[in-house]
Amino acid sequence: MTPSSPAGKSSTDTDGTIGQLGEFGLIKQVVRGRAQPAPTLLGPGDDAAVIAAPDGRVVATTDVLVETVHFRLDWSTPEQVGRRAAAANLADIAAMGAEPTALLVALACPRSTPVSTLTGIADGLWAEAETAGVGVVGGDVTASAQLMIAVTALGSLDDRAPVTRAGARPGDVLALRGRVGWAAAGLAVLQRGFRSPAVVVGAHRVPEPPYAAGPEAARAGATAMIDVSDGLLADLAHIARASDVVIDVHSAALDVPDRLNDVAAALGADPRDWLLTGGDDHALAATFPDGALLPSGWVRIGTVQPRGAAQPVGDDESAPVLVDGRPYGTDGGWDHFAR
Amino acid sequence: MTPSSPAGKSSTDTDGTIGQLGEFGLIKQVVRGRAQPAPTLLGPGDDAAVIAAPDGRVVATTDVLVETVHFRLDWSTPEQVGRRAAAANLADIAAMGAEPTALLVALACPRSTPVSTLTGIADGLWAEAETAGVGVVGGDVTASAQLMIAVTALGSLDDRAPVTRAGARPGDVLALRGRVGWAAAGLAVLQRGFRSPAVVVGAHRVPEPPYAAGPEAARAGATAMIDVSDGLLADLAHIARASDVVIDVHSAALDVPDRLNDVAAALGADPRDWLLTGGDDHALAATFPDGALLPSGWVRIGTVQPRGAAQPVGDDESAPVLVDGRPYGTDGGWDHFAR
Known part of the structure; x- marks a missing residue:
């Protein structure tokens, strides 16, 4: 960390729109001060993250939430939307019988989106990730006409076979x-x-x-x-x-x-x-x-x-x-x- | 496969819009007949996929492409757009010094989107995935106002250390x-x-x-x-x-x-x-x-x-x-x- 890079959030950080702050400014803000849990071997900030896959396999799923289709910001806070986006994916990992190990997030939004909306979504993603014991290890932010959050969750089976949809037998x-x-x-x-x-x-x-x-x-x-x-x-x-x-x-x-x-x-x-x-x-x-x-x-x-x-x-x-x-x-x- | 499920694509498969075909009909079409390469231990069709991570770590990155921001369908064919979306993510895996192992795709699009546009994008994703020796192992499709493709790529370091952005030294x-x-x-x-x-x-x-x-x-x-x-x-x-x-x-x-x-x-x-x-x-x-x-x-x-x-x-x-x-x-x- 360089002297010119403050460790904490200042009150002005979340003012304005993403169009004013820019892509890299937002990424810096939502990454700052986050502690990564054990499965994160290399966190955000590079071309890709590295996550532990202890048994030599990784479970992976992706789901996208779109404003007005899956959520409305007059019905939910940004933090609630972020939690829900994370939860939908983490539940898919659990449904394979796996433990979650990481989340990645691709977010697209209009230039007029308040920075506070995006930091709220990030806070919600992190809060839900923490309930599952994982971190947000990477992501992407870009402009679009409509707010959209695509989350990928990764998980570990810890030497168990995956529990698929195909194994139910008569008598179960x-x-x-x-x-x-x-x-x-x-x-x-x-x-x-x-x-x-x-x-x-x-x-x-x-x-x-x-x-x-x-x-x-x-x-x-x-x-x-x-x-x-x-x-x-x-x-x-x-x-x-x-x-x-x-x-x-x-x-x-x-x-x-x-x-x-x-x-x-x-x-x-x-x-x-x-x-x-x-x-x-x-x-x-x-x-x-x-x-x-x-x-x-x-x-x-x-x-x-x-x-x-x-x-x-x-x-x-x-x-x-x-x-x-x-x-x-x-x-x-x-x-x-x-x- | 049941007798009522034809093995090949019929000429009517790509007629109409995604609003008419529906989410599950599209998924069935773009998954059908695809051969998964060796790293795919469990492919599409369940809550999550399972991918090999032979050295106990997985490299992961995500990137989103948005219509009019990153591509225009009057400048590129749907297949070209799909290839580009895959390439942007696969390149991030390569830039860590890793071999790609899988792609996941979250796609959002208007209900009026022609099915042929979406199958074209899927064909492009698959074509580029194949040049890198990987498969499309999972995904999600949902409605939105604007066509958007979020791709997650996974990779394997094969026991090497990741090559990050932080290791350059004076004299290099x-x-x-x-x-x-x-x-x-x-x-x-x-x-x-x-x-x-x-x-x-x-x-x-x-x-x-x-x-x-x-x-x-x-x-x-x-x-x-x-x-x-x-x-x-x-x-x-x-x-x-x-x-x-x-x-x-x-x-x-x-x-x-x-x-x-x-x-x-x-x-x-x-x-x-x-x-x-x-x-x-x-x-x-x-x-x-x-x-x-x-x-x-x-x-x-x-x-x-x-x-x-x-x-x-x-x-x-x-x-x-x-x-x-x-x-x-x-x-x-x-x-x-x-x-």
Whole structure:
């Protein structure tokens, strides 16, 4: 560090727009003073970062959040948006049964974007990264017409096999860890112009994926796993198709929390729809051999059945997921290009 | 594969828009029939991919390209845009002295985007990935107002130390591998409304980074390395600042190719400006110990000097890079938020 480079942030650092501060000024600000955790062997500031991959493999996933499509800055603070962008990716790492090791971030935004918005997003990315024990090791910032955050997460399997979507077998039990329906309820509240109850709106703004539950499930023998980002039924359909099985969800095992019942009543909505088709909570859903001891916090919510003649699994057209033995109207899958 | 899933592309696959085809339909199309190379242990289709990291470390970098900021679809084909997006990231891996192992791609685009544009970009990403011996192992597609491609590249150091920007020492020689100024000349041609000469326009459309030269330089003892993406002087300034040295470029060693001289004469431009400040060719610049045997194709173009009292290297304000011993007007750095 040179004498002319102050160690702390000054109050003027976040004034103005990115168009005034410039790309390198912003990068300097959001990198300054961050401590990198152990997996980061070489952090930001070079052509690329170097991250530990102790068992000789690295798990990698990428997801992009776009303003007005995935978030609104009048509904969420920049820090909440940053947390959510990190969480969506870290949950994908957990869903492979892996421990996260690093995040990289590519951010595009209009020149008029306040610097404080971008430092807020960076703070949120860092805060969520820290809850998962990792650092933001690299990134890119550029101009665009619309604010967009593409995050890549890396992870380590620590000598375990990855838990894919393809390993569910007839006879397995289906289990869930974490909340479903809360983010959807929060989004419904915000869409009606309300800002409370805080607990559901907060679930939309910042999901709380159970990161540690992914590796725990892998160690407990999970045969397939996914994070619930598009909706429980839609994501279970990914497992059912990849594993060539039918998954039957037992609705009685999916308690509707009182709070969601209250919100649904106030909005005239069906809370069960939120649980079965609401995305963005990033719970983990996994299948385990029948009789396996489920790790703490996992709840049995269904069974895995053979794909019978009655349920032809075609390309994308069939109903590989049932609720109480019957197809559930629509699978409620979220397609970012559907209207 | 099920009987209802055709093995080959039909002619109707690329008709219509992504809004009609949907997110999952597109992913299925761009993944289908791709062979993954050896480093890909688990390819696309799950929550995350798994890639080999044989020495227990992974090199990672991310870069985003935005339509109208980085490319125009009336100047480049979708395939050229895809190649360029991949090349920019693969060059960063090479600049660490690493071998690329995988690409991940996050793509955002308007609902009206033709499917053929997106499959063209995917084809280009795959084509460039193949020149570097890697696959596209994962990705995400979502809606946005503007076409944007964020690529993450991973790489392996194969037990070597990373070649950072911070290792240049006084007395080292500066060497260059690959073209500089060609992409800038091509961009200048396009900006005047011309479409030829093809060789410079092609350099803008698809750079040809010397990927293998990165690991070769590392093995030959390179002390610092960077890929020239923002402009030679601007990128050398990153090395000079990180290494706390002054770099002197010897202009006589930088031949102006006849073709660039011709183009410059036709446009009334100074070709030397293109060589010294033009970005996007993704040549590699590296410093080597004096007397080191430079690997094939590297050309000595300057020297590394101690930072003297006459050249105070402040925060960002000084001139750590000289041309023939003197500051070169502006350092020509490309800032994506500068106008």
